[in-house]
Amino acid sequence: MYTIHFETLGCKLNQIETESIARFCADAGFGVTMAHSTASQAETAPVLSIVNTCTVTAKAEQKARRIIRMLLAKFPFSAVLVTGCYAQVEKAQIEQIDSRIVVVPGTAKDTLADFPQFFMDLLTKAGAPKTAEEAAALAKDLRAWQPLRQIPAEQTENRLKPNSKDTKAIESINKFRLATDSFMHHSRGSIKIQDGCSNRCAYCRICIARGESVSLAPAEVLKRVRDIESGGQTEVVLTGVNLTLYRGTLQTESGERKMDFADLLEYLLENTDTISFRISSLYPERVDDALCRIIAHKRVRPHFHLSVQSGSNAILKAMHRPYTAETVVAAVENLRKAKDNPFIACDIIAGFPGETDKDFEQTQELCRKCRFTYIHAFPFSPRPGTEAYTMKNQIPQRIAGERVKWLSDFACKSKTEYAKSFEGKTLKAVVEKRETNIGKAVTENFLHIYIEENKQTLKDLAGKEVSVLIKQALDISGKDEETEATAVLVCDGA
Known part of the structure; x- marks a missing residue:
């Protein structure tokens, strides 16, 4: 059996898209490996590696190049297919790394739904490469695949110049073809309901890489949710680049009904039976009374992630963010009214151009006031093609790093305190599927826990929802492992 190896960087969208491509490959007869590979790890060489990349930061792109080079060195007789947002904006740069590389731009990623059968037919005729030269020849054959040759040239390059106001990118034929109702690597189901972004935030080039916002029709979202529910999944994650941009039209007997994200969520709850929903x-600014009324439903998980970025109104304005720090405080208050002690996380960028000590102090004050359960903090990374790339008053990396450290330390302490508040309480949790994660589970409020139970029992429960009693919160400061508490089973999973 020919094997295809997958590596994924970046957001939840990339993760679900990788899962979907892997499912198409498995259905075509390929073996699939999805665990992260390392240079020293002994593995059977795949015939192809597929790397799904991210372009949010320069560090993400550096990591992608490092993984690509590692795979080329570790599997010298294999080709590497690179896709995703980095592949969209820096196609030529990636192709220059090695002749064994095939680049599929991010906006053409959906063509990979048709790729596995073509690739299997090609291997059936020619066999697997046995030399680096044959691997390069295979890559050349893959680049000649008809769907890739039909991609317009402007879809494969970064067309935006610094300070450009034109954020429109060529749309792929169907941005929602990559979907699956059975998941090989993740324990919880996910559905992409929205893609792209029509905002023009000064620091971000996702609008360049993924194009303008598009949404999956409400009826199709419901169909996919029902497919996952009928397959035995107890939870589904609704994902998108910017869920608040969701706009759909439902055809009803009385005519068309326009829907935003709150309307969609209510529609899904009304037309499903048992499955729970997690919002990515x-x-x-969109966490209003209408949305909070709906998320108060018992089948909406008490876990929310807010795109915050800064606590300074001056910096938020410079970023072109459509809200203020006061809006963030109100959103957090609304979420806590809708749900009892929810997990509330956020993103914050430290060191945006012009961020003064006073600006960062305002961010610190916002963190204290909102008591975020966790903060994904990262230093500002100037991205080519964005307004912030050429802004003056760039902040030294040392200062940005110090600010990130404060945010990260605050986040670790806050998450530990949050976990402690659940000691002695019973929660629902989904048991991890992955062999390397035996004993681990994720609770309804997004605590990563270790269940103290024999391995065979946990293997039998993989992917199922169970009830657990939280025994002890763990100190996560300075640790890479993401486990916040220990727990014991309260009842058998179903």
Whole structure:
């Protein structure tokens, strides 16, 4: 059996898209490996590695190049297919690394739904490469695949110049073809309901890499949710680049009904039976009374992630963010009214151009006031093609790093305190599927826990929802492992 190896960087969208491509490959007869590979790890060489990349920061792109080079060195007789947002904006740069590389731009990623059968037919005729030269020849054949040759040239390059106001990118034929109702690597189901972004935040080039916002029709979202529910999944994550941009039209007997994200969520709750919904990310200005009334439903998980970025109104304005620090505070208060002690996380950028000590102090004050359960903090990374790339008053890396450290330390302490508040309480949790994660589970409020139970029992429960009693919160400061508490089973999973 020919094997295809997958590596994924970046957001939840990339993760679900990788899962979907892997499912198409498995259905075509390929073996699939999805665990992260390392240079020293002994593995059977795949015939192809697929790397799904990210372009949010320069560090993400550096990591992608490092993984690509590692795979080329570790599997010298294999080709590497690179896709995702980095592949969209820096196609030529990636192709220059090695002749064994095939680049599929991010906006053409959906063509990979048709790729596995073509690739299997090609291997059936020619066999697997046995030399680096044959691997390069295979890559050349893959680049000649008809769907890739039909991609317009402007879709494969970064067309935006610094300070450009034109954020429109060529749309792929169907941005929602990559979907699956059975998941090989993740324990919880996910559905991409929205893609792209029509905002023009000064620091971000996702609008360049993924194009303008598009949404999956409400009826199709419901169909996919029902497919996952009927397959035995107890939870589904609704994902998108910016869920607050969701706009759909439902055809009804009385005519068309326009829907935003709150309307969609209510529609899904009304037309499903048992499955629970987890929301991947929200913009603060859209956490209003209408949305909070719906997320108060018992089948909406008490876990929310807010795209915050800064606590300084001056910096938020410079970023072109459509809200203020006061809006963030109101959103957090609304979420806590809707749910009892929810997990509330956020993103914050430290060191945006012009961020003064006073600006950062305002961010610190916002963190204290909102008591965020966790903060994904990272230093500002100037991205080519964005307004912030050429802004003056760039902040030294040392200062940005110090600010990130404060945010990260605050986040670790806050998450530990949050976990402690659940000691002695019973929660629902989904048991991890992955062999390397035996004993681990994720609770309804997004605590990563270790269940003290024999391995065979936990293997039998993989992917299922169970009830657990939280025994002890763990100090996560200075640790890479993401486990916040220990727990014991309260009842058998179903």
